[in-house]
Each structure stands twice: as structure tokens, then as C-alpha cells.
Amino acid sequence: MITVVGSANVDVIAEAEIFPVQGETVRGKSFQTAPGGKGANQAVACAKLGETVQLIGSIGSDEFGQTILANLRNQKVGTAYIYQTDGPSGVAVILLTEEDNRIISIPGANHALKPERIKELLDVIRNSQLVMIQLELPKSVVWQVLKLCKQFQVPVVMDPAPSGSFQLDFMPYLTYLTPNETECAAIFGASMEEAAEKYPNQLLVTLGSKGVCYHDGERLIHVDAVPAKVIDTTGAGDTFNGALASQLVRQCDLQQAIQFANAAASLSIEKFGAQGGMPSRQEVLRKIEEMNNA
Numbered sequence: 459m460i461t462v463v464g465s466a467n468v469d470v471i472a473e474a475e476i477f478p479v480q481g482e483t484v485r486g487k488s489f490q491t492a493p494g495g496k497g498a499n500q501a502v503a504c505a506k507l508g509e510t511v512q513l514i515g516s517i518g519s520d521e522f523g524q525t526i527l528a529n530l531r532n533q534k535v536g537t538a539y540i541y542q543t544d545g546p547s548g549v550a551v552i553l554l555t556e557e558d559n560r561i562i563s564i565p566g567a568n569h570a571l572k573p574e575r576i577k578e579l580l581d582v583i584r585n586s587q588l589v590m591i592q593l594e595l596p597k598s599v600v601w602q603v604l605k606l607c608k609q610f611q612v613p614v615v616m617d618p619a620p621s622g623s624f625q626l627d628f629m630p631y632l633t634y635l636t637p638n639e640t641e642c643a644a645i646f647g648a649s650m651e652e653a654a655e656k657y658p659n660q661l662l663v664t665l666g667s668k669g670v671c672y673h674d675g676e677r678l679i680h681v682d683a684v685p686a687k688v689i690d691t692t693g694a695g696d697t698f699n700g701a702l703a704s705q706l707v708r709q710c711d712l713q714q715a716i717q718f719a720n721a722a723a724s725l726s727i728e729k730f731g732a733q734g735g736m737p738s739r740q741e742v743l744r745k746i747e748e749m750n751n752a
């Protein structure tokens with residue numbers, strides 16, 4: 459069982475040809491809402507790949523809360539530890555162009571999750587094969603999860619987003635940290651190569667279309683991305699993390715797990731929405747076979 463501790467949002471998405479600059483209004487192409495939140499996305503990515511997965515998180519008492527819950531159940535994510543609190547659910551406002559996205563995330567209920575709740579779930583954490591966590595939750599909750607995982611020797615994959623909430627003190631508690639290039643620079647204030655060398659086989663830097671880099675203790679390893687026809691990059695990192703976790707609990711070697719996760723992330727960006735393009739295990743394996751035969 460994989461346990462994800464994280465946020466669940468409704469994404470409010472405005473698509474345009476270009477991003478507006480400061481003070482500018484641009485004409486949009488479309489407007490949609492879709493399920494999101496890094497925690498929910500990562501849990502759904504795992505479920506789509508055939509893993510048994512549960513999400514520990516919090517939803518609001520509004521209509522969005524029920525939408526989030528229904529989607530998680532539909533996607534076969536365990537929801538026994540999703541708590542409902544008074545007030546609004548998490549919402550992310552996403553500006554989307556063909557090249558990229560910009561996200562403002564309003565935590566709402568995600569920040570109502572308390573460390574006491576995590577303490578009550580001691581057995582849930584203890585019985586997990588792996589725990590995934592991101593930083594759209596209160597820091598006290600993150601610490602509580604990390605301490606329990608350390609105590610019970612449960613491996614942890616942390617996606618340090620938003621990176622402003624990251625603390626270097628987290629490092630000894632993490633099995634893997636998966637920042638993107640920008641997050642890596644913000645967190646370590648060093649070049650990617652230097653940071654990776656300092657944390658061998660622990661720091662996996664995702665570089666979008668340039669793949670993933672990590673240090674294996676002897677040298678820098680670069681795992682290529684899989685080319686994709688980009689529709690929407692939202693959730694690519696979440697798909698990567700979910701697929702990585704899925705391979706890790708299947709005892710896959712790190713480099714091969716990253717190759718699989720890269721293929722999953724590339725498939726995810728060929729469809730709209732953070733969760734809309736998340737692939738099944740068969741789809742990822744087919745993609746890898748295509749790549750190998752090309």
C-alpha cells in the first residue's frame with residue numbers, strides 16, 4: 459500500500475495563447491475546472507498504474523469538497539482518511555499556454571489538516587510500503603509524517619513544491635527528493651550538479667523535456683525524457699512522482715524506475731488537465747517498447 463499525504467484541489471484553468479504581463483489583459487481560449495492538488499494527483503497517478511493507494515488529506519464543506527471526494531473514489535484512491543473541515547476546499551488557479559503553466563494555489567482546507575490527525579494514523583503510516591508527500595500542507599503536518607516514517611523505517615518520496623516551504627532539515631528523513639530545476643536552485647542555492655553530488659541516490663532533479671539527473675555516488679546520471687506532443691504540462695511532476703513510487707514499491711532499480719516515470723510523465727502531458735492524461739501501466743510499457751524499437 460502506498461500512502462500519499464497531501465493536498466486535494468479543484469483546478470480552475472484559463473487557457474490562452476500567451477500569459478498576460480503585469481497590468482495586461484489577454485483574450486483567453488478556454489475555461490475549465492478539473493481535479494487537482496499535488497497530493498490527489500500523485501495518488502491518482504499511482505492508482506492508474508495499478509497500485510493500492512490511499513490519500514491522507516482534507517477537503518472543505520463546500521461543493522468542491524464533494525467533487526474532490528467523488529473523483530478520488532472514481533479513480534480508486536482510498537479516501538478513508540480524507541477529513542472534512544468547515545470552510546472552502548483547496549483551489550488552484552492555473553494559467554495555461556501551450557508552452558507552460560503558472561499556478562496560484564489557495565490552500566483552503568488543505569491547511570486545516572493537523573499533526574494530531576497524523577498521530578492518530580500511526581498504524582496507517584507504519585503499514586505503508588512507501589509514503590509520498592509534497593509541501594501544500596502545514597509544516598507541522600509534514601514534520602509529523604516524516605518523524606513517523608523515520609520511526610517505522612517507511613521510505614519517503616518528497617516533491618518539494620512549493621519549494622518556499624522546504625527545510626534542509628528534511629533531508630535526513632527523505633529517501634528521495636524530486637525537485638524540478640527551479641526548485642533545486644531555490645532549495646540548495648547551488649548548481650544542480652553540486653547539489654546532486656552532495657545527495658547521491660537521494661536527490662532526483664526533474665528537468666522537463668531534458669529528463670532527470672541524479673548522482674549515483676560515482677558520477678552524474680542523466681536519464682532522458684521521452685518526447686511528447688505537449689497539450690498541458692500541469693501534473694507532469696505529479697505523474698512522475700506517482701510512477702516513480704509505483705516502480706519503487708515493485709523493487710525496481712532506481713534508474714529503471716526513473717525511465718518508467720519519465721515515460722509516464724511524457725504521456726501525461728499529451729492530454730488536458732493534471733489528471734486527465736495520467737497513463738495506465740500498459741500505456742507506459744507500450745510507450746517504452748515503442749522507444750526501444752525506434
Ligand code: RIB
Nearest residue numbers: 467494495496550693732
Ligand atoms: O502539480 C500540479 C498541481 O499543483 C495542480 O493540480 C494544482 O492543484 C496545484 O496544486
